Amino acid sequence: MDWTCLLIDIDEAGVAETWQGLTADRTYPLQLSFASINEAEALLDTGMVASIVVFGANPEKRASLLSILDSYRKKVGPIAIFQALVAADPDPDLLNDVFEYGIEKFLRDDTWAVDLQSFLEGVATILADEQSSEFQTIRLARSMAKGDKGGIADAEKILGETSRYDYLAAYSKGNALQAIGKFEEAAEAFQTSGKMNKMFRPADVSLGENYMIMGKVDEAIAVFEKLDKQNARNIDRKANLAVAYLEKGDPAKANQYLAEAQALNPGHPRLAEAQAQIALSTGKINEAFKMMDNLKDVGPLFAAKLNEMGIKLSQQGKGKSALALYQKAHKIVRKELRYKISLNAALACYRMQDFATALKYVGRCEQEYGKKFDKTEKIRAACTQAMKQAS
């Protein structure tokens, strides 16, 4: 496969005009392609990009930089060693912000075209080995982006052996397990990854989020607070801490972290997600629903909360409210998390004795999961039997 390295000019420093001239006399093992900030998202979607080199040292453009790094993580994978920044003298906050993604490769702005060659030679060597944890991580990220549960389960199996000694494989395995709802095992994988590479923050972040999903709020707070000491400028973390403290029953602390997140970037989508989650937890359903209209690609933590809320409503006999919640939730959560919402919607319909709709939801759930599985089979069987009895 012809892999591409994307050169992204967030600083708008005129790289578009100069990069071809600077790289013309050299042979790079990956195809080079230039993208402005607006084009980068679309190019990351092509599935051809393996590596990115970002010209993004300007502190005023930091939000754009982090947004690109988020997109790379989702669409290509959490592979820090395939990413680099071009900056002559990066400020400590930049070092810290990109270290959230594990990134620590910087190229000098006067020699980047030369340094890029050996950087990409390293990337190409790794990509040539299809068994490498990086190659498998890209495969997994693609399956997750498509919501292909079969692909996710396959990747999890392949990463299994490597995850015993490779922190990235362990981390990716954790992501795969989380996506298929095996939270206990995912936590173990994230823990292993973090132990293997104590400097790899994403493993600790995911472990904290996983603890939240599992309801281990104190453990989650311990992880997030340690990370908050290392980087007090991370909005995700502040939002997670706000939600965690609310769960723990400490609204004062929750509000403190929410205010800190707001001060950093009031328009950040993760902040809106946390606010919606808090509104939901405090019973402000209508307010939460309004907020949810502006959310997209919501992560496993909020998705788990929405499912939990829906189940509670359904079990209380408020099936219609539960379905309304599920409809909303289905629109905003990440693709790989949608199957669970469909499954719960099917159960809610079953409880409401609307078996025909329940079967529709079962079908959608299997489509999203990529194949049939135990739970959908059981609901289908129960619905079919109930429909027979009724007729």
Add this chain to the structure above:
Amino acid sequence: MALAKGLTQHSIVLCVEKKERAIPIEALLTKKGFKVVTALGLYDALRNIEQEMPHMVICEAILADGTVGTIYDKLLQNPLLKSTPILVLVVKKTKEQLTPLTGRKFAGFLLGELEGPKLLAKMQEILNVHHDASPHFVSFDRLSLAKEMTLATKATVLGTKNDQLVFKSDVDFDAQAAVVCVPNDKDKGPALLTMGSTMVQGTDSFNMFPISRIKGKGRLWIEGLPGMDEAGGAKAAGTDDLRRVLFFDTNGVRIEQFKKILGGYRIDIVPVTTAQAAVSMLQRDASMYRAAYFNELNAVQTAQVKELLGKLPPKGKVAAVIGTTSQNIRSTPEMRYMQKPFGLGVLVETLESAFQISGDGVAQVANAKPTANLEVELQAPAKILGMDEVGGIIELRFPMGKGTKIRINHAGLAEVWGKDTIIQIASCSLLEGDTYHCRFETVTGNENKTKYWTRIKSALDKFVVAEPEVPAEDPSTPSDPSQDVA
């Protein structure tokens, strides 16, 4: 083929009639980095030229027992020496002095009273033809031998200590080096090690590699190793409360940002914005700090810091970490250079390694009871670019220190050398990016270079696949000595 600058120390045989005429020239050339062998008279000159295979001969036209013409004719008869450039010093433009020059193709002439700058300029002009390599250099581009090879050294894994894997070896690996650790026990997998640091205690060298950075199947056995602290009962350096770093940067805002961030890693920064103040603070009470970080130091400041660190008592050592954009700087166990721009993880790991070296950390490692004692080979990939009369030039992705002794694993070269393939690094320079060229030597002391090169050259000739490149004739080569008038 592009070679890194300043790699090759050019050797000169200086042939003069009287010793006193050689003294100023020898002093000048030695100062400029040349290796100079002085010969008095024709016989001595021919003996030394055969012994040394010099990159250039500088010869007075008339010698006590012959002329430069005889040297030219003798060299012409020797296939290995016939291309040796000869620069002739013509003291007086007399018939006696000019006659030996006629009909012979010398590389250059200098007439009249000798002037240092003119001599150096002429030498540069002649040596430039060889592009920073020895004139005898045989490029592997012309040979069917593979360029790829590995550098290897035997080492012993002693155990783990404070999240570092500790080795005993003879090599000081640079922090930029990526080294594969291959255990002799084939049941144990290999591991890729990076970000190494070296400690020296007496004649012993200890390498440490942060376990977090280790990749590969070898992690499985590494993680099973018991800690050296647990076994030896030694107090772990860097794990006590003193994780204080004297932090020099002229930008106060940057220091404050680092203070907050590194605080999250339990590293306490003491800010200082002038190098002089940093030195004074260390002089006053170095025991306050576990390490010192300097953001760019000039030559004078570096010397000051080096001197100061050298004076600290063995148990009160403070390791220095220096952030720099300079390219050709090599770390030492006491002063570790970090190429800027670096990532946050690299800074934290480097400071953690510095904590291990500081205080009595080196003695602790040296005296701790090994928990593993596992024999391994540390390997690094490299390329051989070519060979010459004393060794050759290799290309690798990290610098190697002068004097490093390391084995070359290359089947073809083992055949060529016909003996143990241990090389010694003589010099190392950055070509570009992270590509370094190192010149190595296999011939040392008074070993006869012509004999060595005759053997090696004939072995290499078997692998020649193309016609040797004939260098274009140097257009500046004068045939008439009157062109160069000093």
